[in-house]
Amino acid sequence: MRDNENGNNPRRAFIKNFAAGTAGLGLLGGFPSITIGEDRSRIDNLNKPFRFVHLTDMHVRRGRKGNIGYRQCIDHVNALDPKPDFVLMGGDGPFDGLYTEKDEFEDQIDLFATISDELDMPYYHCIGNHDCLGLSGRRKVPVDDPDLGKKFFMDGVGMQKPYYSFDSHGWHFVVLDCIYEVEVEHGQAVSAAWWGGNWLGFKPGYTVFTAEGDRLSWQRYTFPWDHHLEPEDDLEHERIAEREAFEEQQQILLDEELQGEPILR
Numbered sequence: 001m002r003d004n005e006n007g008n009n010p011r012r013a014f015i016k017n018f019a020a021g022t023a024g025l026g027l028l029g030g031f032p033s034i035t036i037g038e039d040r041s042r043i044d045n046l047n048k049p050f051r052f053v054h055l056t057d058m059h060v061r062r063g064r065k066g067n068i069g070y071r072q073c074i075d076h077v078n079a080l081d082p083k084p085d086f087v088l089m090g091g092d093g094p095f096d097g098l099y100t101e102k103d104e105f106e107d108q109i110d111l112f113a114t115i116s117d118e119l120d121m122p123y124y125h126c127i128g129n130h131d132c133l134g135l136s137g138r139r140k141v142p143v144d145d146p147d148l149g150k151k152f153f154m155d156g157v158g159m160q161k162p163y164y165s166f167d168s169h170g171w172h173f174v175v176l177d178c179i180y181e182v183e184v185e186h187g188q189a190v191s192a193a194w195w196g197g198n199w200l201g202f203k204p205g206y207t208v209f210t211a212e213g214d215r216l217s218w219q220r221y222t223f224p225w226d227h228h229l230e231p232e233d234d235l236e237h238e239r240i241a242e243r244e245a246f247e248e249q250q251q252i253l254l255d256e257e258l259q260g261e262p263i264l265r
Contacts, residue, residue, distance in 0.1 A: 049212040056090020060112040065228040091128025099138035109156035
């Protein structure tokens, strides 16, 4: 559904006493003033709870079956009941543009955009640091490539502007462009605040937010997925093993606590 005003997408974080994700999405909540005699249906809509999903750091590519995993995630979101009103993308949709060959990055963008279009609800893009082409000393494109920077990704997903805002159910959502280009000794680089996610070996998933009145709550959802790492992915294998060992120990402590057994040794 790339027909949104800005092509559907944010990379943000929420800033209504909450920050999440990698770039900047601000939520300005509460209710706008209502004039006497205004359409009652609009007032009722402002009081109606709504839900939206935050997806971030998908890093979609064919390697490690990332495209298959992302499609499974989209299927999981589409199956939610009640269905979310929309999806906010947190950035880093394709695997990487900073130090990836341009042709491969283009394929990653196409995979990400095509699978995202399978969502049953509107979605909004936001730019992450890995969505930029060649803004790194490790770039694999010429420094004078005309597509260097954000525009290559923006064109691929249909974003008209790197920042924008929209309204929903009395809330004002602001999608910020948090990518700032700096000059360093080895050439252009990119600086951004960001949150690393599934690539560290964490369980893949997403966050569902529920807005009711001027209150915002959220819940983390995960879905089953076997990591399809390559033999050379030593660091990822190590981090997954560490995570599994940590979760196993936490489960042991929880079981002991529920059984009334001492947990301090």
